[in-house]
Amino acid sequence: MQARRGELIDALGEAGALAEVEGSTVGLVAGRLEAAGGEAEITILAVEEGARGRGIGRALLDTAVEALRAAGVRRAWLVTTNDNLTALRLYQRAGWRLAALRPGAVDEARRTLKPSIPALGDDGIPIRDELELELVLEPPLPA
Numbered sequence: 001m002q003a004r005r006g007e008l009i010d011a012l013g014e015a016g017a018l019a020e021v022e023g024s025t026v027g028l029v030a031g032r033l034e035a036a037g038g039e040a041e042i043t044i045l046a047v048e049e050g051a052r053g054r055g056i057g058r059a060l061l062d063t064a065v066e067a068l069r070a071a072g073v074r075r076a077w078l079v080t081t082n083d084n085l086t087a088l089r090l091y092q093r094a095g096w097r098l099a100a101l102r103p104g105a106v107d108e109a110r111r112t113l114k115p116s117i118p119a120l121g122d123d124g125i126p127i128r129d130e131l132e133l134e135l136v137l138e139p140p141l142p143a
């Protein structure tokens with residue numbers, strides 16, 4: 001379960017894709033469509049530590065974006081946290097834009113929803129704030 005926007009959600013979402021290397025699953029991406037169908041949230045993107053830095057995260061993200069575009073989604077969004085410099089770099093290099101900042105949202109979630117959220121991120125940065133990123137999708141070109 002993942003805390004974001006003041007609620008706990010099932011990060012596995014509704015649909016997703018797995019990355020496999022030599023028969024072993026090393027990463028996943030998942031998301032969910034919003035009620036109206038025009039928007040979708042990427043709820044998880046994760047690659048096993050030993051398999052990072054080889055383009056798997058970017059490939060999973062691109063796969064998800066193409067699936068959403070094909071499904072007619074016009075805007076994708078996701079939430080990450082202030083400490084997650086790797087993710088912020090990956091998303092922005094892939095064209096995602098910062099759309100919202102919620103100062104203290106992770107502190108609040110740790111207090112009220114999920115006490116197990118660690119206080120410090122990988123780089124020793126206190127995990128405090130939520131950042132929302134978005135990607136506006138053009139419809140696919142007609143065949």
Ligand SMILES: CC(C)(COP(=O)(O)OP(=O)(O)OC[C@H]1O[C@@H](n2cnc3c(N)ncnc32)[C@H](O)[C@@H]1OP(=O)(O)O)[C@@H](O)C(=O)NCCC(=O)NCCS
Nearest residue numbers: 045046047052053054055056057058059079080086087089
């Ligand atoms: C964020 C995360 C999914 C990135 O996964 P990843 O597979 O390491 O991502 P990529 O390999 O596509 O990109 C990471 C870096 O490797 C580089 N890279 C890609 N292919 C490469 C290759 N063949 N050789 C060397 N470097 C490569 C990328 O260019 C990128 O570096 P850059 O930022 O300097 O451009 C991963 O770090 C992770 O699972 N983190 C924990 C979960 C998490 O925080 N998820 C996001 C929450 S919102």
